[in-house]
Amino acid sequence: MKTIHYLYATCLLFALMPAFSSCTLDADDDLANLESNVGAGTFSTLGTVMMDNQGITIESDLYGNLIPENPETISSIDADSTGQRILAGFIFLNNPTDQSSLEGHYIRIVDLLYKVNTLPASDLRTLPEDNFGNDPLQITDVSISKKHLNIQYVYEGSKHIQHGVNLVLTNQSELDANGLLPVEFRHDAYNDSPDQSMESIVSFTLESIAECQSADFKGFRIIYNSGANSQAEWRVFVK
Incomplete structure (x- = not known):
């Protein structure tokens, strides 16, 4: 390092x-x-x-x-x-x-x-349409702290356009048998012309996700588009 x-x-x-x-x-x-x-x-x-x-x-x-x-x-x-x-x-x-x-x-x-960057999750179940991008990125590390889900990620971008990321709850966002909540980590490049790999961290507030308040909640299954796999998955558990 x-x-x-x-x-x-x-x-x-x-x-x-x-x-x-x-x-x-x-x-x-x-x-x-x-x-x-x-x-x-x-x-x-x-x-x-x-x-x-x-x-x-x-x-x-x-x-x-x-x-x-x-x-x-x-x-x-x-x-x-x-x-x-x-x-x-x-x-x-x-x-x-x-x-x-x-x-x-x-x-x-x-x-x-x-x-x-500190954001609430977005609940697609309460929104009229899906306006979130789904451009490729790579998750490199994830942690759950007391009040946040923290995601470190790599993406192809430039210094000219600010990209957006969102944690999206969908109709599939229900706790599974292991207590994990499926969510989607979305990336919108806003039609950027990338010229370099960039890396950042984002924190999503757990209080914005009702399922996190359940005693059965154990962590997340994070679905994202890695480029090679549009349904790549990262699992993280509450410690």
Whole structure:
């Protein structure tokens, strides 16, 4: 995996380009690697931004409640709104194993900061027609966190047109015998003329999917068009 410094430089580059609201990822990175200790005391995590009258905190998928001493870095990428997902690289300013602080762990965001597209699922069962694209892409990693389904994916695109992705519930979206919910991960290239492979992460809110509230819910069967297979499938379970 390329270093976190390279990924941060990539984010800065894409921040200057209109094609995407958030930068792409390096093809060697996956969610497991990105959400890990990357050495020299630096950690990274997916998390959800929370705003209140006390300021900005991050509900980390891995490390609990994080309190950044430099929240302006989050504001600088227009991610300072409750519910917005981010990928952040940081150092702890106290002992991360010390549970004496009930409010959370103090951190400094030092390197990686990426605004993750955060969306509700779309329920085709309540819509008059299917207007979602189904252009090819490749899923590279999936995780289910406390409140989100997180999908990392690769697609063919360009810096000129912003592509769209959706998580779509269909008439087949009923819990199966294993407690898995079939959903479709759709990609709309909007007639783009691709000239390179690009990678990104999207988080879908679990609260937008009624079936996720069932005690029988165990995970997802994600159907997508891989190019070679229009019914490719990725299974992910709640941990």
